[in-house]
Amino acid sequence: MSLKTPRTRLQRLPKRGAHDFATIAAILDEGFFCHVGFVAGGQPYVIPTGYGRKGRTLYIHGSFASRMLNELATGIPMCLTVTLVDGLVLARSGFHSSVNYRSVVVLGTATVVEGEEKGAALEIISEQILPGRWADIRWPTRKELKATLVLKLRINEASAKIRTGPPNDDEKDYALKCWAGVVPLQLTPGKPVADSRLPRDVPVPEYARKFPRQGRKK
Amino acid sequence: MSLKTPRTRLQRLPKRGAHDFATIAAILDEGFFCHVGFVAGGQPYVIPTGYGRKGRTLYIHGSFASRMLNELATGIPMCLTVTLVDGLVLARSGFHSSVNYRSVVVLGTATVVEGEEKGAALEIISEQILPGRWADIRWPTRKELKATLVLKLRINEASAKIRTGPPNDDEKDYALKCWAGVVPLQLTPGKPVADSRLPRDVPVPEYARKFPRQGRKK
Numbered sequence: 001m002s003l004k005t006p007r008t009r010l011q012r013l014p015k016r017g018a019h020d021f022a023t024i025a026a027i028l029d030e031g032f033f034c035h036v037g038f039v040a041g042g043q044p045y046v047i048p049t050g051y052g053r054k055g056r057t058l059y060i061h062g063s064f065a066s067r068m069l070n071e072l073a074t075g076i077p078m079c080l081t082v083t084l085v086d087g088l089v090l091a092r093s094g095f096h097s098s099v100n101y102r103s104v105v106v107l108g109t110a111t112v113v114e115g116e117e118k119g120a121a122l123e124i125i126s127e128q129i130l131p132g133r134w135a136d137i138r139w140p141t142r143k144e145l146k147a148t149l150v151l152k153l154r155i156n157e158a159s160a161k162i163r164t165g166p167p168n169d170d171e172k173d174y175a176l177k178c179w180a181g182v183v184p185l186q187l188t189p190g191k192p193v194a195d196s197r198l199p200r201d202v203p204v205p206e207y208a209r210k211f212p213r214q215g216r217k218k
Numbered sequence: 219m220s221l222k223t224p225r226t227r228l229q230r231l232p233k234r235g236a237h238d239f240a241t242i243a244a245i246l247d248e249g250f251f252c253h254v255g256f257v258a259g260g261q262p263y264v265i266p267t268g269y270g271r272k273g274r275t276l277y278i279h280g281s282f283a284s285r286m287l288n289e290l291a292t293g294i295p296m297c298l299t300v301t302l303v304d305g306l307v308l309a310r311s312g313f314h315s316s317v318n319y320r321s322v323v324v325l326g327t328a329t330v331v332e333g334e335e336k337g338a339a340l341e342i343i344s345e346q347i348l349p350g351r352w353a354d355i356r357w358p359t360r361k362e363l364k365a366t367l368v369l370k371l372r373i374n375e376a377s378a379k380i381r382t383g384p385p386n387d388d389e390k391d392y393a394l395k396c397w398a399g400v401v402p403l404q405l406t407p408g409k410p411v412a413d414s415r416l417p418r419d420v421p422v423p424e425y426a427r428k429f430p431r432q433g434r435k436k
Contacts (some may be wrong), residue, residue, distance in 0.1 A: 007261060033317065034315040035299060037264035043225060044262050046255035046299040048321050069349035081253060085405065090426065093356040094344055099251065103266050112418040136396050140309040148313070166413045172349040178354050179420050183287070187303065195384045198355055203395050208308065 007107055008159040018160040021056075027104045028053045028082055029162055030128040036060065037079035040071050051080070052125035053155075058106065059121040060152040071148045072110040080106045080153055085132065087184040091167035092176045096164060100182060106158040113150040121150045132207035220357045223269045225325055236378040239274075246271045246300055247377055250347040254278065255297035258289050267299070270343035271373075276324065277331065277339040279368040280338040287367045298324045298371055305402040309385030310394045316381060318400060324376040328369040339368045350425035 002019045010017035018024070036050045047068050052059045058080060062069045072078050082104045084094055089098040113121050119140060126134045140148070168182050191206045220237045223234045228235035236242070252269045255262055265286050270277045276298060280287045290296050300322045307316040331339050337358060344352045358366070385398050 033301070033303060035264050037255040037262035039257055039262050041225075041294045043325060044255035044257050044263050044297045046253050046323065048296045048299065048301040048319065050317060058338065069304055077261045079262045079264045081266065083251070083253070083266040085251060088348055090348070090351065091355070094340055094352070094358050095362040096353075097344065099268060099347070101266065105264065109260060122312055123280055129317070130308070133308065134312070137309070137315065138391055138396070140312055144313040170266065173356055174276070174415050175355060177417070178419055179412070179423050179426070180358070180416055183254060183410050183426050184408035185405050186408060187403050188406035190404060192401050193397055194397070194399040197392050198398055199395070201364075202395055203360070205397050208397070208401050
């Protein structure tokens with residue numbers, strides 16, 4: 001199933017692009033925060049926020065007072081972009097130096113999530129960020145649910161862009177005595193820092209050590 | 219010097235916000251890739267790309283054929299957002315679970331960089347990504363410069379948003395036997411992977427091991 005449209009067709013380096021749902025879903029599943037674009041007063045804004053995916057649906061959430069969410073809730077066009085940075089590509093020239101990354105751009109309009117789907121969506125977002133956590137925490141109260149705005153965006157129109165592998169240098173530059181290759185990068189967890197009010201006999205849960213998430217499957 | 223305007227005033231949780239240039243510059247200097255927002259045909263797009271900062275100026279670059287850069291070069295409103303994800307905040311409830319992060323949003327319009335500033339801008343972008351690299355690589359040829367579009371955005375209107383520290387749980391939730399605290403996250407380098415065509419006697423440069431960049435100063 002292709003999510004390609006005239007708007008998500010890749011104009012630059014289309015060989016690095018993909019429009020199939022499986023590729024797009026795999027990138028979305030490895031990330032947990034996105035950058036959402038919307039327009040207000042003629043000005044585009046790009047705001048980072050968490051997200052969750054289930055099937056063809058992406059969920060985002062925030063305060064009922066969030067300007068971004070309230071703007072999006074009116075059904076204006078939005079863009080949701082997820083980028084995973086995989087490494088620095090050290091070519092022998094500036095021109096061919098690059099970054100290895102995988103990104104997904106989803107276009108569409110959001111709708112407000114209500115009723116039972118609202119609590120389920122919050123679980124999906126939580127599990128996207130840290131799988132396993134939801135079972136351990138206190139779930140939202142009715143008051144908290146009321147204070148939270150949840151939106152969903154269907155993945156109908158999207159593209160992925162991927163760069164992998166070593167530098168692609170000009171043939172003559174391979175003769176240069178300049179180190180070249182890739183420095184892999186990964187969002188990596190440090191040692192968990194317990195809250196100062198946590199009783200000493202509560203162990204760090206396994207899921208808090210489960211990063212890195214690379215290659216994780218749903 | 220404040221970069222606060224009605225458009226960069228923080229409407230949600232203003233206590234987490236800042237508008238002073240020093241705070242904004244420090245966040246920008248720790249990152250090296252941003253998400254750029256622009257509007258084409260009424261649709262907002264959010265695209266990841268590298269950037270560099272010098273003083274009050276941000277530079278981005280790409281192919282002369284880049285749709286994004288060509289749109290921005292016409293002087294349409296843009297948004298450039300940089301987000302550093304510092305950790306997962308594991309609160310005792312879903313409602314107070316969060317992410318520690320530092321982000322900067324810069325609004326404005328871009329102008330095309332030409333002449334001597336163009337080569338200098340490419341060095342600034344390269345040094346932002348990997349300080350020290352520029353001295354080792356082959357610099358751009360006239361033909362490469364011609365094939366590259368460089369834009370600059372002045373940092374005149376901007377905001378920072380920062381969340382740090384442990385979870386802020388509801389008082390009664392502190393009694394729960396649920397692990398709570400922070401899992402720090404950092405973009406961390408793996409072992410450099412030499413290009414297959416690199417002679418064996420070329421050592422890995424020091425700067426390729428210098429990540430993590432946290433706390434780096436210009």
